[in-house]
Amino acid sequence: MACSRGAASPNAHTQRRLFAASAGYCQNPSCSNELFVDAAGVSIHIAEMAHVFAATDGGPRTKPALSKEERGAFGNLVMLCANCHTMVDKAPSAYPDQMMLGWKREHANKLQGLFGAVKFGERSGARAVVEPLLAENHAIFIQYGPHIDAARNPESGAAEQWKRKMLTRILPNDRRILAILDANRHLLGDYEKTTLEQFRQHIDDLEAFHIEGNREDASRFPNELPKILKD
Structure with a gap:
């Protein structure tokens, strides 16, 4: 690019x-x-x-x-x-x-x-839109992430496949999740708002790494995000 x-x-x-x-x-x-x-x-x-x-x-x-x-x-x-x-x-x-x-x-x-970035009146409605995106990203990470055995073989193509999944699925899904959560910030508790801001920085770091090639250490995926909006 x-x-x-x-x-x-x-x-x-x-x-x-x-x-x-x-x-x-x-x-x-x-x-x-x-x-x-x-x-x-x-x-x-x-x-x-x-x-x-x-x-x-x-x-x-x-x-x-x-x-x-x-x-x-x-x-x-x-x-x-x-x-x-x-x-x-x-x-x-x-x-x-x-x-x-x-x-x-x-x-x-x-x-x-x-992206369905609409404002919901109840937490369950927003959760129903966010949860499938979180599940897809998790499934991609488990199957293609840098921790898998194939990633240790530079000739396997696993690293390139992971990058493609990151650029075409995970990052767009992350942006969609962020848009939904921002539109429904009024439904979040204080601790969830902190998780949201941690997620925002995580996305910024991922984009810097995978798009710009910035090799600085990235912030980790927030552990609490999969439970956001879940009562």
Whole structure:
């Protein structure tokens, strides 16, 4: 997902925002390809950060009045698969800036509906939405996590498979859980609010590790989270 455009290249924080906003899918609504796929046992990504207004003067949808910093800002970037990125830059007149920005808004609205980040009146309703996501993430961790025997073999492909699961399932699920809990903070007890904030920092650390390659020690998954909203 790197971009070598100097100041017009998004910084690490913007890259993380873009990935979170995409939830692992191309933001072109007529495409929606997964951005991380398995090919012959190897996990690869086809994610590319496309500039709405060109990174350089004279490029697709050029807008010379923009500074380099504005060109590399979150609002001027869309996460696309490699094919869609090539398409929008090869035929910029067919894909004007308002269309691309519309894709981003439509994708965000779609995810908002998918994430089910609605406010519930009772704890049981919010728990019913959160619990399956927690269960899926736990099952993925048990089957593919770095603790399994295959992970010790560098030729097994287990590490790549774990990273793909992290990027395409666990992190999007984590973001969905976070959105639901934030929308239903009024239902949480004081200790649960502390658990929520620990979970928020855990997600931030996971994204820094798996998206930015930041190798600093990450905070651990909160032990109390699986019981949140459970009476």
